[in-house]
Amino acid sequence: MERIKLKSVFLREEMDTLHIRHLYHQIDWSDRLVGILGARGTGKTTLLLQRMKLAFPSDDTALYISLDDIYFASNTLMEVAETFRSRGGKVLFIDEVHKYSGWAREIKNIYDTYNDISIVFTGSSVIDIYQQEADLSRRAIFYELAGLSFREYLRFADVYSGEVISLSDILSQHTQIAFKLSKHFKPIPYFEAYLDHGYYPFFKENIRTYFLRIEQVIRLIIETELRFVDGFDINNTNKVMQLLAILAENVPFKPNISKLSSKIGISRQTVTQYLHYLEKARLINMLNPAGASISILQKPEKVYLENPNLHRAISLSEANQGSRRESFLLNQLRNAKHEVSLPSAGDFLVDRKVTIEVGGKGKSRKQIAGVENAFIAADNLEIGIDEKIPLWLFGFLY
Structure with a gap:
C-alpha cells in the first residue's frame, strides 16, 4: 500500500496542468461514481491526475491507482479501498479498470458499502458497460474522452x-x-x-x-x-x-x-x-x-x-x-x-x-x-x- 501511495504522490506532483481538456469542465465531479471511457492515447490518465492535482494538491484524501499495476496481482481493489478509507481517504482515482478481472463487481461493492468514498475510474472505449455482471449503468455517470478537436x-x-x-x-x-x-x-x-x-x-x-x-x-x-x-x-x-x-x-x-x-x-x-x-x-x-x-x-x-x-x-x-x-x-x-x-x-x-x-x-x-x-x-x-x-x-x- 505504501508503494502505490508514493507512486500516486509522485505522479500527481509531476503532472502538468497547463493544458486542460474541454471534458474536464463538463464532468460533474461531485457525483460519487464517475466513469471516463475513451480510446487509448486520448489522455484519460492525464485527466485523472490533473483532477487529483487541482482538487487535492497536497493532502492524502485522494489516491491514484492503476489496475494494471503488478500490486494487484496479489491484492484486491476492495482491500485497497478499505485500507485507504481507514486512513482518512475520500476519493479513489482508478485507472485502466478493464485490466482487472471483476472490476465492475468490486467497484459496485465499494460504492454500495461506503457512502463516504467517491470513485472516478477510466476504461477502454471497447468496454460494454451494460454487459458487466455488476450493474454500474444505474450508479455511474459516464463520459467519453475523444481525441483533440482542432480548437x-x-x-x-x-x-x-x-x-x-x-x-x-x-x-x-x-x-x-x-x-x-x-x-x-x-x-x-x-x-x-x-x-x-x-x-x-x-x-x-x-x-x-x-x-x-x-x-x-x-x-x-x-x-x-x-x-x-x-x-x-x-x-x-x-x-x-x-x-x-x-x-x-x-x-x-x-x-x-x-x-x-x-x-x-x-x-x-x-x-x-x-x-x-x-x-x-x-x-x-x-x-x-x-x-x-x-x-x-x-x-x-x-x-x-x-x-x-x-x-x-x-x-x-x-x-x-x-x-x-x-x-x-x-x-x-x-x-x-x-x-x-x-x-x-x-x-x-x-x-x-x-x-x-x-x-x-x-x-x-x-x-x-x-x-x-x-x-x-x-x-x-x-x-x-x-x-x-x-x-x-x-x-x-x-
Whole structure:
C-alpha cells in the first residue's frame, strides 16, 4: 500500500496542468461514481491526475491507482479501498479498470458499502458497460474522452485559445466567425498540421515519433484491449490488423463483406463483428442511412478511419486528401455528440435535418442541388460565404 501511495504522490506532483481538456469542465465531479471511457492515447490518465492535482494538491484524501499495476496481482481493489478509507481517504482515482478481472463487481461493492468514498475510474472505449455482471449503468455517470478537436489542438500548440462554437452558430454565422478567428491565427496551415499530427495529445512530446506512437497505440488496442470484448477470438488478432490495413487503403469504403471475408480468411459474420469492434475501439467510424437498425451484425454502408491522423499512420500509400477531409468532419461532428447518417444526396446528414457535402475550395453545389438546408464544407478556404463554410471551422464544435 505504501508503494502505490508514493507512486500516486509522485505522479500527481509531476503532472502538468497547463493544458486542460474541454471534458474536464463538463464532468460533474461531485457525483460519487464517475466513469471516463475513451480510446487509448486520448489522455484519460492525464485527466485523472490533473483532477487529483487541482482538487487535492497536497493532502492524502485522494489516491491514484492503476489496475494494471503488478500490486494487484496479489491484492484486491476492495482491500485497497478499505485500507485507504481507514486512513482518512475520500476519493479513489482508478485507472485502466478493464485490466482487472471483476472490476465492475468490486467497484459496485465499494460504492454500495461506503457512502463516504467517491470513485472516478477510466476504461477502454471497447468496454460494454451494460454487459458487466455488476450493474454500474444505474450508479455511474459516464463520459467519453475523444481525441483533440482542432480548437483544442490550437490551444495545446499555444496558438490560440478559443471557446466552443455550436453547430447552429457555424451554419448561420460562419462568415463573421471565421473573419474574427482569422485575425488571431492563419487557419489553413494550422489545419493541415492538425490533419497530419494533431488528434492525439502526445503530439506535444515529440512530433518526429508521433506516428510510431500511433502504430503502437493501434497494436495495443488490437492485441490487448479487444480481448476484453465478449466474443473476440484473440487468435484472429492478425486478421483484424489485416482488415484495418485494407480499410485504410480504401476509405471512405463501401464494404463488400463477401470479398473481405474471402481476402482475410474469416467468415462474413465475423468480418461484420470485427468492424463493430474496431468502431468501439475508435479506430473506424461506420455510416448508415438515418433510421437503419444498428447491431453487431449490421453491415455498414460506408466505413471511414476514425480520425485523419490514422491515414498516414496506417496507409501504405499517401493519404487521400478527400478521405482525410471526410474523416475529419465525421469525427468532429460525432465527438460533439451530433447524430450523423448517410443522406440520399451529399456526404453527411446531421441530426436528420442538415446535409453537408465535403470538398475543396472550388466545390460546387452539384451533388446537393435542390436539397434543402444543405451546405458545403470546403477545405483550403479561410473565410466562406452563404452556404459554403470553411472545413476547419467545424473543428471548434467541442
